[in-house]
Amino acid sequence: MSTLKHKGKGPQALTANGLRKGPVVYLTPDYVWSTDYADALITEDAAAIEKMGETGDRDEDANLIVGPYFIDVEADSGLPARYREKFRMNGPSFDPGQPTHIDHNKARGALIIGGEK
Amino acid sequence: MYRYDEFDHQFVRARTAQFRNQVERRLAGTITEDQFKPLRLMNGLYLQLHAYMLRVAIPYGTLSSKQMRQLGMIADKYDRGYGHFTTRQNIQFNWPELTAVPDILDDLADVEMHAIQTSGNCIRNVTSDPWSGSTADEIEDPRPTCEILRQWSSLHPEFTFLPRKFKIAVNGATEDRAAIRAHDIGIQIVRNDEGEVGYHVLVGGGLGRTPIMAQSLNPFVTREQLLPYLEACMRVYNRYGRRDNKYKARIKILVQEEGIDKFRSEVEKEYAALTPADIAVDQEEIDRITAYFSPPEYEDLSDVDTDYQRALETNAEFKSWNDNNVAAHKIAGYAIANISLKPIDGAPGDITGEQMRSVADMADSFSFGEIRATHEQNLVLANVKKADLFALWMRLKEAKLADDNIGLISDIICCPGMDYCALATARSIPIAQQIYERFKDPARQKAIGEMKIKISGCINACGHHHVGHIGILGLEKAGVENYQVKLGGDATETAAVGAVTGKGFEADELIDAIERMVDLYLDKKEGEERFLDTYRRIGMDPFKEVLYGAA
Numbered sequence: 001m002s003t004l005k006h007k008g009k010g011p012q013a014l015t016a017n018g019l020r021k022g023p024v025v026y027l028t029p030d031y032v033w034s035t036d037y038a039d040a041l042i043t044e045d046a047a048a049i050e051k052m053g054e055t056g057d058r059d060e061d062a063n064l065i066v067g068p069y070f071i072d073v074e075a076d077s078g079l080p081a082r083y084r085e086k087f088r089m090n091g092p093s094f095d096p097g098q099p100t101h102i103d104h105n106k107a108r109g110a111l112i113i114g115g116e117k
Numbered sequence: 118m119y120r121y122d123e124f125d126h127q128f129v130r131a132r133t134a135q136f137r138n139q140v141e142r143r144l145a146g147t148i149t150e151d152q153f154k155p156l157r158l159m160n161g162l163y164l165q166l167h168a169y170m171l172r173v174a175i176p177y178g179t180l181s182s183k184q185m186r187q188l189g190m191i192a193d194k195y196d197r198g199y200g201h202f203t204t205r206q207n208i209q210f211n212w213p214e215l216t217a218v219p220d221i222l223d224d225l226a227d228v229e230m231h232a233i234q235t236s237g238n239c240i241r242n243v244t245s246d247p248w249s250g251s252t253a254d255e256i257e258d259p260r261p262t263c264e265i266l267r268q269w270s271s272l273h274p275e276f277t278f279l280p281r282k283f284k285i286a287v288n289g290a291t292e293d294r295a296a297i298r299a300h301d302i303g304i305q306i307v308r309n310d311e312g313e314v315g316y317h318v319l320v321g322g323g324l325g326r327t328p329i330m331a332q333s334l335n336p337f338v339t340r341e342q343l344l345p346y347l348e349a350c351m352r353v354y355n356r357y358g359r360r361d362n363k364y365k366a367r368i369k370i371l372v373q374e375e376g377i378d379k380f381r382s383e384v385e386k387e388y389a390a391l392t393p394a395d396i397a398v399d400q401e402e403i404d405r406i407t408a409y410f411s412p413p414e415y416e417d418l419s420d421v422d423t424d425y426q427r428a429l430e431t432n433a434e435f436k437s438w439n440d441n442n443v444a445a446h447k448i449a450g451y452a453i454a455n456i457s458l459k460p461i462d463g464a465p466g467d468i469t470g471e472q473m474r475s476v477a478d479m480a481d482s483f484s485f486g487e488i489r490a491t492h493e494q495n496l497v498l499a500n501v502k503k504a505d506l507f508a509l510w511m512r513l514k515e516a517k518l519a520d521d522n523i524g525l526i527s528d529i530i531c532c533p534g535m536d537y538c539a540l541a542t543a544r545s546i547p548i549a550q551q552i553y554e555r556f557k558d559p560a561r562q563k564a565i566g567e568m569k570i571k572i573s574g575c576i577n578a579c580g581h582h583h584v585g586h587i588g589i590l591g592l593e594k595a596g597v598e599n600y601q602v603k604l605g606g607d608a609t610e611t612a613a614v615g616a617v618t619g620k621g622f623e624a625d626e627l628i629d630a631i632e633r634m635v636d637l638y639l640d641k642k643e644g645e646e647r648f649l650d651t652y653r654r655i656g657m658d659p660f661k662e663v664l665y666g667a668a
């Protein structure tokens with residue numbers, strides 16, 4: 001059984017940080033990790049959530065990701081429910097980066113972690 | 118400034134090599150995250166809201182131009198072109214990749230810098246007065262003492278696993294510019310009736326969720342006694358400090374629970390049991406270290422420079438910068454130039470790699486190649502000829518660093534908040550920006566005068582909101598950012614913890630609320646009173662009334 005519990009109600013997504021580079025990642029329907037929230041698996045299905053949790057544990061043990069946890073997702077918008085997670089998804093609301101976080105991600109494209117290489 | 122000796126070089130290189138190996142083992146999976154986390158934290162590497170964050174120590178806020186250039190290089194090469202100066206006179210990089218950190222640490226070691234003890238339950242970077250060595254109100258330059266403390270506390274085997282983190286600040290002037298009463302131990306350099314210079318040691322200060330101002334522990338500790346005395350304090354704390362509850366583990370709680378007298382007697386007992394000579398530094402070593410901080414080669418100048426005077430008379434913009442950002446120097450013909458890192462379109466304390474190089478060049482041209490970082494998240498060139506101030510200002514303008522707001526309402530201390538920090542409950546940067554925007558009229562800022570607004574994005578209080586004239590704490594209330602307001606805090610020699618005004622404000626109400634308080638002050642102000650003075654005189658009630666309406 002997964003050690004990752006979710007206390008929330010409604011749809012869930014699973015997030016973490018990539019180990020090597022540190023980016024925010026989300027578990028996808030292919031059970032790999034993507035830096036793009038648009039790729040995230042969002043579900044209320046108990047069996048899927050259980051499998052997500054197991055994947056989180058497994059990929060943390062496999063040194064792919066760090067600190068996986070479930071987040072609540074708003075059913076209507078499909079966006080993370082808590083504003084903390086909205087900021088985490090978008091990068092800093094004020095971003096002096098050269099490039100900015102959004103541009104950096106765009107230029108790099110979604111980073112996929114895990115799965116068959 | 119201080120240069121590493123053989124021992125310093127060796128320990129920093131050894132630690133960097135050790136961390137490289139730890140990262141390799143982590144990536145290979147031979148150590149787990151649980152095992153790795155304390156190791157990376159000991160080397161200043163956090164995992165924050167979006168990414169890793171590396172915090173680099175700047176001992177007592179002093180940097181050489183060479184070090185500043187290297188920080189700029191690191192910002193550009195490994196990060197996203199900027200860094201962030203913190204309220205502990207350190208610098209943080211927000212986007213390093215774990216795989217690159219060993220190289221960053223090597224590059225830091227090349228310029229005698231590191232990230233050791235910028236996290237974890239150890240003695241952190243010692244902080245001090247950014248104007249050290251340059252003001253007339255100084256009893257003694259605190260930097261040699263800070264350096265002695267740095268050497269004593271670096272990798273001190275007994276104090277690597279304290280109950281909680283431990284922060285020491287040293288101030289050498291009569292005015293407290295190092296916020297020593299907000300520290301676990303605050304050290305004020307004093308002169309006794311016999312004319313001997315020594316240390317007034319204060320203990321048990323701290324912000325966080327339980328703000329307490331430090332109390333006097335010993336009014337006069339001699340130079341020879343300082344390290345043994347501090348060692349005794351640390352031992353008492355290490356033994357009795359609470360390890361059962363993270364929120365009660367700071368020394369302030371121990372001192373509060375036991376009482377200052379009991380704590381003092383424990384320290385005295387411990388001091389009596391140790392052999393001071395084993396710990397104290399001898400005079401020869403004190404002299405060796407002090408020599409690194411001997412005054413730069415000041416020229417013999419007249420205090421009046423006619424070109425400078427003319428520039429002040431003919432250039433209003435320069436005069437405004439000069440009036441707000443330049444402070445008096447103890448040497449005739451010199452000045453202290455404060456560089457604001459609080460532009461209207463930036464985040465407090467942020468600086469780009471390019472700006473770091475510009476500041477380094479300016480330090481070389483105008484201030485003996487040395488720069489200071491302040492706990493108010495600005496920079497200082499502490500030894501500039503008055504005759505060079507105009508040229509310096511032109512260069513600052515070019516580098517977009519000529520904001521003339523030091524000490525004013527837009528010179529805000531602000532933690533990274535939820536834009537970066539994993540612990541945050543609300544954002545702080547946009548609040549600082551909105552306050553600046555609201556009060557951007559320079560004449561209005563000047564009319565308001567000295568004002569310390571300090572903003573934290575959570576109860577941990579890195580933004581020092583407890584000691585702001587106006588303190589702002591970002592919280593989450595029913596899924597919305599909500600800001601608690603405090604009034605009357607003070608981080609100086611007249612230190613005080615601010616009082617909460619009442620119920621918090623949502624972001625869009627907050628700026629109006631601040632404006633109402635500022636207008637009330639301007640209305641009630643008598644003579645030369647600052648906001649803080651007026652608050653102290655008229656008390657909280659009138660402010661509550663403008664915030665919440667009549668009771």
Ligand code: SF4
Pocket residue numbers: 532533534535538539540541542573574575576577578579580
């Ligand atoms: S006060 Fe809170 S939000 Fe701000 S930097 Fe400190 S821990 Fe982060």
